Amino acid sequence: LIDAAEKTPFSPWWIARMRLREILVLRGLAPMGGLLAAGLVMLWFAGSRGTLMEDASGHMIAAGRLADALNTQLASAKDPSAANQIGISFRDTTGRDCRTFTSESNAGLACRQDGAWRIKILAATTREDTGAVYQMAGTAMPQAVRDEVRAIIAGSAFDAAAERAARDRHWSGQ
Numbered sequence: 001l002i003d004a005a006e007k008t009p010f011s012p013w014w015i016a017r018m019r020l021r022e023i024l025v026l027r028g029l030a031p032m033g034g035l036l037a038a039g040l041v042m043l044w045f046a047g048s049r050g051t052l053m054e055d056a057s058g059h060m061i062a063a064g065r066l067a068d069a070l071n072t073q074l075a076s077a078k079d080p081s082a083a084n085q086i087g088i089s090f091r092d093t094t095g096r097d098c099r100t101f102t103s104e105s106n107a108g109l110a111c112r113q114d115g116a117w118r119i120k121i122l123a124a125t126t127r128e129d130t131g132a133v134y135q136m137a138g139t140a141m142p143q144a145v146r147d148e149v150r151a152i153i154a155g156s157a158f159d160a161a162a163e164r165a166a167r168d169r170h171w172s173g174q
Contacts, residue, residue, distance in 0.1 A: 051084075051103065055116065062110050062117035070099055070110055070117045074167065076160035087141060088157040089166060090149070097171040098152070100145060107141055109148050112171040121148045 051066035062070050069084035078085065087100035098111040098120070108122035123142040158166060 060119040089163045090153050090157045092152040093154045095173045097166050097173050109145050
């Protein structure tokens with residue numbers, strides 16, 4: 001019986017039906033694979049490049065590399081090659097820890113609130129040449145950001161030790 005089944009020729013209709021079934025299965029899998037690949041690419045871009053997002057209350061908060069920089073970078077230990085640069089850290093009049101930052105396309109001020117860095121002000125800017133020999137103090141930070149810092153700062157900016165202590169307590173203020 002097995003020998004007869006293996007040697008019996010298939011009908012052209014049966015062969016056509018089997019090939020059509022294979023094509024339809026492949027057509028069904030190809031879009032799913034494409035969607036999966038697109039989703040993975042979008043997650044990669046969102047996780048590694050996204051710098052801002054909106055929280056549930058509609059406020060802009062730092063995300064991705066910007067949030068990482070605000071959480072970990074010390075202004076006293078600048079890395080000129082970093083995508084985000086931290087300016088000054090200070091406590092505002094409500095007791096929150098705040099930090100200024102610059103990136104390739106913007107500069108701003110973020111304050112720690114509810115476990116996230118809430119953006120207080122954001123201004124478009126171009127990043128200066130960090131390798132320049134002479135730079136005018138404060139020129140990388142737009143005037144609007146400097147004005148906002150002056151309006152909310154309580155006391156003076158953190159020195160290196162105060163900044164390190166604030167980072168070590170996860171920017172919880174006090």
